[in-house]
Amino acid sequence: MDTIRRILELLGGYKWLTALSFVLAFAQMGLGLVVPRVIQLTINNALLGGRPGLLVTYGLALLGVAAVRFAVGVGRRLASGKVSLAIEYDLRNRMWAHLLRQPFAYFDRWPTGQLMSRAMSDIQNVRMFLGYGLVFFVTNIVMMAAIAVILVIMDWRLALLSLTFLPFLLLVTLRFSRRLNPILKDVQQRIADVTATAEENVVGSRIVRIFAREDDELARFSDRSYRVFEASVAAARTRAVYIPLIAFIPNLAVAFLLYYGGRQVVDGGLSLGALVAFYSYLMMLVSPARVIGWLTGLAQRAIASGERVYEILDAPLEMHEKPDARPLRGVGPAKGTTSAPETGADLSSSPLGAVDFDGVWFSYGDRPVLRGVTLSLPAGRTVALVGHTGCGKTTLTNLVPRFYDPGEGSVRVDGQDVRDLQLADLRRHIGVVTQDPFLFSTSIAENIRFGKPDASEEEVRAAARTAQADDFIEALPDAYETVVGERGFTLSGGQRQRIAIARALVMDPRILILDDATSSVDAETESRIRTALREVMRGRTTFIIAHRPSTISLAEEVVVLDRGRIEEQGSHERLMAAGGLYAQMFGDAERHGCCLDDAGDDETTDAAGAAVGGVA
Structure with a gap:
C-alpha cells in the first residue's frame, strides 16, 4: 500500500490537469449512459408508437451525443497524456539526478543494465498506470455503480x-490480482537481468570477438532470455x-436477463424498449468488468515497477555534502609574498594544491586496500605512485577528488578536509586522466570542452596542442567537429588518451592525476607528450600512477606502495641506491620490458577511472 500511495502522490504537482482528466472522463461516461435511454425512446415511441418522424430526431440526438463524446474523449486523452508524460519526465530526471550524486562505490554494486531497466521500462509502467489505468479504473468503478442504480430504478x-x-x-x-502481482515483479527483475547482459555484450563486443566467445555469450544471453520467457508464460497462464x-x-x-x-x-x-435499454446497460456493465482484469494487471505492474524505482530513489546518498560546505580556498601565498611573480595576481584566496593524507584507511567491502597511509605533498610537487597490482595506487588518488571517502583518517587539500568542501568546486580544481579514457559520442571539441564548458575555441586548441593532439585532429575530415562515435572507438587508443589529456588541461587545474596517461601512444609521441607535460605540471601538484619506467622521469619524488602501505619514499636515485622493493621492480621492468606492476593497474580494474573518463 505504501508503494501505491507514493505513486499516487506523483500526481500532486499536476492537480488541475488530473482533475480535468477525471472531469472529462466522467462527462464521457455520463454521455455514454444517455445512449440506452435514447434507444429505449426510439423503440417505444418511434417504432412501436407509430411515429416514424421521431426517428430523425432520435438519430440526430444520438449523433450529437457521439460528437460531444468524441470531443470530450480527445480532451481527456490529451490531459491524461500530458500528466503521465510529465510525471515520466520528472521521475526519470529525479532518478538520474539521484544516481549522479551517488559515489563510485554505489555503481560498483549495481550493473548498468539494471539501472537502465529501472530508468526506462519501470518508469514507463508507472506512467501507463497514472496516465490511463487510474482514470479508467476509477471511472469504470463509478460507471458500474451508476449502471447498477439505473437498473434498480428501471426494474429492481x-x-x-x-x-x-x-x-x-x-x-x-481480487484473487487474480494476488496471484499475478508476484509473477509480474519477477518478470520485471528478469527483464532487468536481460538488459544488463545485453548492455555488457554491446559494450564488450570487441572483447567477445577477440576471444571468440560469441557462442558462450549467446548461450548466456539465451539463458537469461529463457528465464524471462518462463516468467512471462506463468503470467500469461494466470491471465x-x-x-x-x-x-x-x-x-x-x-442469459438470465434475456430469459426473464x-x-x-x-x-x-x-416494454420492448425497456428490455433493450436494460440489455444495453448490462452490456455497458460487462465492458468495465472485462477491462477490470487488464486494469488490475496494469496496476500490479505499476506497483512492482514502482517498488523497483523507489528502491533506487530511496537509496541513501553514501557521500553527503555538508550543508555548510564551502568552496576550496587557498591558504595564502608563501610568507612575504602577496602575488604571483609572473602575473602579479593576488594569491590570498587562490587554491594552491597542497595535498595531505593523514592515517588513511580504505576498504572495498571487507577487503582492506589502504592501511594507515600518511603522505604530504606540498603545492606544485610531482609524485609518482609505484607498486604491484592491488597495492592501492588508483584508490589513493580517487580519494583526492572525493570519488570515495576514507574509512578512517582524512584527506586535505590546502589544509581543508575534502569532506568539508563543496564537491563541484573541489573537482573543478582537479584534472584526471585515466589509463583507459572514456569519450562521449559527440565532437572532439565538445569532448575537450567537457572539462570546461565555457572554454573558448582557442583554449580548446591550446589544450590539444599541449597534449600533442592538434596535428591528428586537424587531419580528420571535420577537424575539431569530428564526431568520435560511441565511447570514442573510432579513434585509436593513443588518440583517445591525448584528447583526455587535453580535456583535463583545458580546466587549468591546480591538481593533476595522471594514470599513466601516455601508456597508449608510440615512443615518439610519448616523448613529445612528456616534454609538454613537464611544462604543464610546473606549479601544479601532480600524481602520476606509474606503470612504466619511462613515466617516472616526470616525477620529483617516488612513493612505493605495497599491500596498502607506503613501503618506500624518495627520489628515483635514492631509492635505486637503497636497493629495496623499488629497485627490484624497476630493474625487473627494465630487463624484461614490462610494466612496473606487471599488470596494468590496481584493485578496481579502472572501473572508477573508466567512469570518470579523464574528467575531474
Whole structure:
C-alpha cells in the first residue's frame, strides 16, 4: 500500500490537469449512459408508437451525443497524456539526478543494465498506470455503480437477478490480482537481468570477438532470455485462466436477463424498449468488468515497477555534502609574498594544491586496500605512485577528488578536509586522466570542452596542442567537429588518451592525476607528450600512477606502495641506491620490458577511472 500511495502522490504537482482528466472522463461516461435511454425512446415511441418522424430526431440526438463524446474523449486523452508524460519526465530526471550524486562505490554494486531497466521500462509502467489505468479504473468503478442504480430504478427485481454476478466478479478479480502481482515483479527483475547482459555484450563486443566467445555469450544471453520467457508464460497462464472467467461471469447475467426479461415483455410487464435499454446497460456493465482484469494487471505492474524505482530513489546518498560546505580556498601565498611573480595576481584566496593524507584507511567491502597511509605533498610537487597490482595506487588518488571517502583518517587539500568542501568546486580544481579514457559520442571539441564548458575555441586548441593532439585532429575530415562515435572507438587508443589529456588541461587545474596517461601512444609521441607535460605540471601538484619506467622521469619524488602501505619514499636515485622493493621492480621492468606492476593497474580494474573518463 505504501508503494501505491507514493505513486499516487506523483500526481500532486499536476492537480488541475488530473482533475480535468477525471472531469472529462466522467462527462464521457455520463454521455455514454444517455445512449440506452435514447434507444429505449426510439423503440417505444418511434417504432412501436407509430411515429416514424421521431426517428430523425432520435438519430440526430444520438449523433450529437457521439460528437460531444468524441470531443470530450480527445480532451481527456490529451490531459491524461500530458500528466503521465510529465510525471515520466520528472521521475526519470529525479532518478538520474539521484544516481549522479551517488559515489563510485554505489555503481560498483549495481550493473548498468539494471539501472537502465529501472530508468526506462519501470518508469514507463508507472506512467501507463497514472496516465490511463487510474482514470479508467476509477471511472469504470463509478460507471458500474451508476449502471447498477439505473437498473434498480428501471426494474429492481430484474436488476437484483442480473447483478448477482458482481460479488463473484469482485472475488475472482481480487484473487487474480494476488496471484499475478508476484509473477509480474519477477518478470520485471528478469527483464532487468536481460538488459544488463545485453548492455555488457554491446559494450564488450570487441572483447567477445577477440576471444571468440560469441557462442558462450549467446548461450548466456539465451539463458537469461529463457528465464524471462518462463516468467512471462506463468503470467500469461494466470491471465489465460482468470481474464476469460472475469468476462464469462457477466454473460450469465445476460442469459438470465434475456430469459426473464423476455417473458415480462411477452406478459406485458415490461416494454420492448425497456428490455433493450436494460440489455444495453448490462452490456455497458460487462465492458468495465472485462477491462477490470487488464486494469488490475496494469496496476500490479505499476506497483512492482514502482517498488523497483523507489528502491533506487530511496537509496541513501553514501557521500553527503555538508550543508555548510564551502568552496576550496587557498591558504595564502608563501610568507612575504602577496602575488604571483609572473602575473602579479593576488594569491590570498587562490587554491594552491597542497595535498595531505593523514592515517588513511580504505576498504572495498571487507577487503582492506589502504592501511594507515600518511603522505604530504606540498603545492606544485610531482609524485609518482609505484607498486604491484592491488597495492592501492588508483584508490589513493580517487580519494583526492572525493570519488570515495576514507574509512578512517582524512584527506586535505590546502589544509581543508575534502569532506568539508563543496564537491563541484573541489573537482573543478582537479584534472584526471585515466589509463583507459572514456569519450562521449559527440565532437572532439565538445569532448575537450567537457572539462570546461565555457572554454573558448582557442583554449580548446591550446589544450590539444599541449597534449600533442592538434596535428591528428586537424587531419580528420571535420577537424575539431569530428564526431568520435560511441565511447570514442573510432579513434585509436593513443588518440583517445591525448584528447583526455587535453580535456583535463583545458580546466587549468591546480591538481593533476595522471594514470599513466601516455601508456597508449608510440615512443615518439610519448616523448613529445612528456616534454609538454613537464611544462604543464610546473606549479601544479601532480600524481602520476606509474606503470612504466619511462613515466617516472616526470616525477620529483617516488612513493612505493605495497599491500596498502607506503613501503618506500624518495627520489628515483635514492631509492635505486637503497636497493629495496623499488629497485627490484624497476630493474625487473627494465630487463624484461614490462610494466612496473606487471599488470596494468590496481584493485578496481579502472572501473572508477573508466567512469570518470579523464574528467575531474
